[in-house]
Amino acid sequence: MGKLKATSSSATKIYITWIYQRLPNRETAINGKFQLYSNDYLKLCIYIQFKQQFRGLNHGVWVHVDAAYAGSALVCPEFGHVIDGVESVDSFSMNAHKWLLTNNDCCAMWVKKPSELIAALGTEQEYILKDSASEGHEVVDYKDWTMTLTRRFRALKMWLVLRCYGIDGLREHIRSHVRMAEAFENMVRADERFEVVTDRQFALVCFRLRSPEKYGGEKTANELNRGLLEEVNAVSLGPYMSSASVGGMYMLRCAVGSTLTEEHHVSDAWKVVQDRAASILRKMEIIYSVLG
Numbered sequence: 001m002g003k004l005k006a007t008s009s010s011a012t013k014i015y016i017t018w019i020y021q022r023l024p025n026r027e028t029a030i031n032g033k034f035q036l037y038s039n040d041y042l043k044l045c046i047y048i049q050f051k052q053q054f055r056g057l058n059h060g061v062w063v064h065v066d067a068a069y070a071g072s073a074l075v076c077p078e079f080g081h082v083i084d085g086v087e088s089v090d091s092f093s094m095n096a097h098k099w100l101l102t103n104n105d106c107c108a109m110w111v112k113k114p115s116e117l118i119a120a121l122g123t124e125q126e127y128i129l130k131d132s133a134s135e136g137h138e139v140v141d142y143k144d145w146t147m148t149l150t151r152r153f154r155a156l157k158m159w160l161v162l163r164c165y166g167i168d169g170l171r172e173h174i175r176s177h178v179r180m181a182e183a184f185e186n187m188v189r190a191d192e193r194f195e196v197v198t199d200r201q202f203a204l205v206c207f208r209l210r211s212p213e214k215y216g217g218e219k220t221a222n223e224l225n226r227g228l229l230e231e232v233n234a235v236s237l238g239p240y241m242s243s244a245s246v247g248g249m250y251m252l253r254c255a256v257g258s259t260l261t262e263e264h265h266v267s268d269a270w271k272v273v274q275d276r277a278a279s280i281l282r283k284m285e286i287i288y289s290v291l292g
Contacts, residue, residue: 062116063089071108072099073178073202075170090116099203099257101161101173106154111145118144177203177256180266184254187270193277197249203256206244209277215284222250224280231276239269 065086071094073079086092093109096102111117122144143149165173181203188194188207197206209228211221222245229243229252242253252273256266 062091065089065092067092067094069095069098070202072096073174075100075167076174079202096158096161099174099177100170101165101259102157106157108158114140114145121145121147123149177261180261180263181205181254181256183263184256184266184270187267191274193281197246197251205254206251207254208249208251209280212281212284215288222248224284225250225252227280228252228273228277231280232273235272235276238272239265241269 065083067074067083070079070082071092074083074094083092090113091109091111093107094100096106096108097104142151161170181200185196185200185205185207188196188205192210194207194209197208200206208221208225211217211219211224215224226243229241232238232252233240239254242255244251244253254269
């Protein structure tokens with residue numbers, strides 16, 4: 001691989017993604033919100049705030065928005081507001097393989113000024129094959145956009161998805177998952193044994209099982225929900241859920257995103273959660289009755 005060119009722009013330009021981690025008193029709070037909301041526009045707010053703060057000081061910080069999950073939702077006009085202000089950033093990326101029906105891996109990226117990216121990552125060694133078109137910038141030579149000289153034809157996968165589903169098909173895919181997640185959220189709210197930790201964003205629902213006061217209340221809530229997640233994920237042919245711990249609170253995360261998920265799958269998943277929760281609470285009742 002050729003050496004990084006020490007041009008005036010690449011020598012002074014700092015390429016940083018997770019900028020919010022550099023801000024004082026931000027990391028814990030923002031990381032918590034990401035786990036809760038799984039909403040990448042929060043990152044965008046931090047990036048824009050950072051850039052506005054240092055605008056005019058010529059620090060040359062590259063501001064990148066990683067809309068890995070939520071970027072797919074932008075195919076729907078009703079979600080366009082989540083990237084208000086995106087014109088202020090330098091680059092924007094999303095993972096089509098996460099929620100847009102594309103096989104792993106496929107990341108799409110937009111760059112405001114490709115010339116600055118090429119200045120940092122481009123190569124000029126004579127032994128690297130070039131053609132007259134790329135030297136004249138008549139075509140895009142993607143080897144100058146990344147650290148590797150070769151890359152797989154990922155765009156073909158995305159092109160096939162676009163051709164097969166079309167814009168209407170992709171929008172219905174996203175909207176159906178959002179509807180199913182909303183239905184799951186409503187089922188959680190309807191069961192007084194559970195609570196929705198925060199309002200649903202897109203197709204992610206964060207919830208937990210309440211720990212009765214007679215069984216320790218908040219002191220035992222985290223352990224109770226860890227056990228619940230283990231039992232839910234251990235059910236054969238059942239759902240697979242993840243978890244998050246924010247501000248000392250442990251919770252379950254149900255994300256609707258599989259290509260073949262239907263409404264009955266979501267209902268069945270909730271039944272599994274309810275069944276496992278009832279089993280755990282019965283065990284706790286027996287234990288505390290013996291100890292009491």
